[in-house]
Amino acid sequence: MGRGLNLFPGQTITGRTVDRMRSDQIRQGRLAGERSAGLEHFLASMDTDRWIVEADLLVDMAHLLGLRQQGIIDEGPARALMAALLDLHDHGLPAEAFDERFEDIHAGKEACLIDRVGEDIGGRLHMGRSRNDEVATCIRIRLKQEIIALAGSLLDLRTTLLDVAGMHTETVMPGFTHMQHAQPTTLAHYLLAYEQAFSRDTARLREAYARVDVSPLGSAAFASTGFPLDRDYTARLLGFSCPTANSMDAVAARDFALEVLGDIAICMTTASRLCEELVLWSTAFIGFVDLDDAYCSSSSIMPQKKNPDVAEIMRAKAGTATGALAAAITITKGLPMSYNRDLQELTGHLWRGVEAARESIPLLAGMIGTATFDLERMAAEAGRGFSTATELADVLVREHGLPFRTAHRIVGRAVRHGSLDLATLEAAAQEAAGISVVDLGVTDERISAVLDPRHAVSVRTIVGGPAPAAVAVQLEEQRRLLDNDATWTEETGAALSRAHEDLISESRRMIL
Numbered sequence: 302m303g304r305g306l307n308l309f310p311g312q313t314i315t316g317r318t319v320d321r322m323r324s325d326q327i328r329q330g331r332l333a334g335e336r337s338a339g340l341e342h343f344l345a346s347m348d349t350d351r352w353i354v355e356a357d358l359l360v361d362m363a364h365l366l367g368l369r370q371q372g373i374i375d376e377g378p379a380r381a382l383m384a385a386l387l388d389l390h391d392h393g394l395p396a397e398a399f400d401e402r403f404e405d406i407h408a409g410k411e412a413c414l415i416d417r418v419g420e421d422i423g424g425r426l427h428m429g430r431s432r433n434d435e436v437a438t439c440i441r442i443r444l445k446q447e448i449i450a451l452a453g454s455l456l457d458l459r460t461t462l463l464d465v466a467g468m469h470t471e472t473v474m475p476g477f478t479h480m481q482h483a484q485p486t487t488l489a490h491y492l493l494a495y496e497q498a499f500s501r502d503t504a505r506l507r508e509a510y511a512r513v514d515v516s517p518l519g520s521a522a523f524a525s526t527g528f529p530l531d532r533d534y535t536a537r538l539l540g541f542s543c544p545t546a547n548s549m550d551a552v553a554a555r556d557f558a559l560e561v562l563g564d565i566a567i568c569m570t571t572a573s574r575l576c577e578e579l580v581l582w583s584t585a586f587i588g589f590v591d592l593d594d595a596y597c598s599s600s601s602i603m604p605q606k607k608n609p610d611v612a613e614i615m616r617a618k619a620g621t622a623t624g625a626l627a628a629a630i631t632i633t634k635g636l637p638m639s640y641n642r643d644l645q646e647l648t649g650h651l652w653r654g655v656e657a658a659r660e661s662i663p664l665l666a667g668m669i670g671t672a673t674f675d676l677e678r679m680a681a682e683a684g685r686g687f688s689t690a691t692e693l694a695d696v697l698v699r700e701h702g703l704p705f706r707t708a709h710r711i712v713g714r715a716v717r718h719g720s721l722d723l724a725t726l727e728a729a730a731q732e733a734a735g736i737s738v739v740d741l742g743v744t745d746e747r748i749s750a751v752l753d754p755r756h757a758v759s760v761r762t763i764v765g766g767p768a769p770a771a772v773a774v775q776l777e778e779q780r781r782l783l784d785n786d787a788t789w790t791e792e793t794g795a796a797l798s799r800a801h802e803d804l805i806s807e808s809r810r811m812i813l
């Protein structure tokens with residue numbers, strides 16, 4: 302391609318928009334020369350860093366309080382710096398801080414501080430710190446908040462599933478294997494199956510939270526620092542359970558992010574399966590559900606269309622989340638110790654996965670909560686496709702003493718002949734097993750009672766089964782788990798917000 306060929310007019314080298322602020326203070330010592338906007342953009346994480354701006358200011362405040370407590374910074378500069386930090390916290394970072402010449406928000410913010418209070422003061426905040434421990438701390442802070450928010454959305458979704466299930470413990474419908482009518486079940490049993498999966502997703506996130514909840518701050522570039530920082534103190538200020546145990550691991554590790562992405566990919570896969578269900582169920586072929594109009598779109602040409610677009614996009618978001626996991630884990634796999642810049646590219650994938658789940662789960666709750674189920678259609682399909690044949694075979698075993706394999710063959714042969722009435726069953730028994738079911742005492746009345754889908758559901762009373770009594774037990778147990786998760790989410794979220802509020806109050810007190 303010829304030089305000067307301008308294919309992307311928006312990406313030509315732009316005039317400096319932030320000349321007022323010092324140009325990239327980190328390059329000045331060691332490196333020389335101008336860089337093109339394209340190169341700066343390539344290196345920059347500014348868009349991604351928008352996720353961690355608030356966290357970064359908290360990290361600055363905690364670090365500054367720590368420097369002051371340990372007598373590493375004098376009172377005067379400490380107060381001036383804290384005043385500037387609080388101003389940025391209260392009024393937001395100026396647009397210049399996000400200029401890509403600074404590569405990332407950590408450098409942009411430092412330039413902004415130096416611009417405001419001078420280098421003699423602004424240049425002292427980064428003592429004993431590197432962007433490596435800084436960014437890792439920021440990511441963990443934001444990720445903790447996101448885990449709590451996602452757990453909260455999952456609580457709403459699970460509540461909806463349990464509520465709707467509670468209304469449909471007697472709603473008989475077909476269950477499927479291989480997408481073929483298999484055996485009757487109930488809508489409650491069906492929805493509870495999804496709720497179980499979402500409850501495990503919540504459990505996974507809770508477990509991951511504990512591994513995210515450690516503070517890398519004080520690890521500096523990787524080898525920690527000779528400044529006598531109190532890492533327990535800053536960890537506590539930021540609401541972490543403790544500091545990371547090894548400073549090299551602290552800056553190099555992203556398995557906490559991969560773990561959460563894995564949890565999110567799994568959770569979104571469950572969401573996607575439920576969406577697929579809703580897409581299928583809302584077809585004219587199946588017709589089990591009518592989604593609220595709000596969750597549907599129409600066609601620009603076919604005026605009759607009501608399409609389940611939200612469910613479809615959510616199915617695709619599961620792909621986005623899984624893609625984010627695949628990208629992040631692949632980025633990590635070739636990295637030697639300790640920090641490598643590749644890790645910057647990973648962070649965007651983390652937030653993409655988080656965002657996919659964060660926007661999907663509340664919509665899924667709304668979509669289920671507002672859906673109308675066609676109970677007659679479900680009941681009509683419940684017994685189709687010989688879906689009660691298993692129960693008939695079971696009755697031949699339980700009430701007439703046949704080995705299950707023999708009963709299975711007899712009933713299968715009757716289905717091959719197209720009916721499960723007594724005459725067909727008798728012929729099938731003679732043909733496939735050389736016996737008479739009539740002689741065994743099988744009657745027409747018993748057969749028709751056994752073939753009723755409600756009967757098949759009602760006898761499945763064992764643990765985990767679809768009988769209303771068994772489902773009531775599941776509902777109760779799931780509500781108990783839900784309450785426990787709700788308490789955890791509330792308490793953990795409150796403790797985290799309180800820690801951050803306390804940190805800001807402590808920072809304000811410092812400059813009184």
Ligand code: ARG
Pocket residue numbers: 346404405406407432433436640642644645646648
């Ligand atoms: N923007 C960087 C990231 O997200 C921050 C750490 C930069 N560290 C460095 N050594 N260049 O990973």
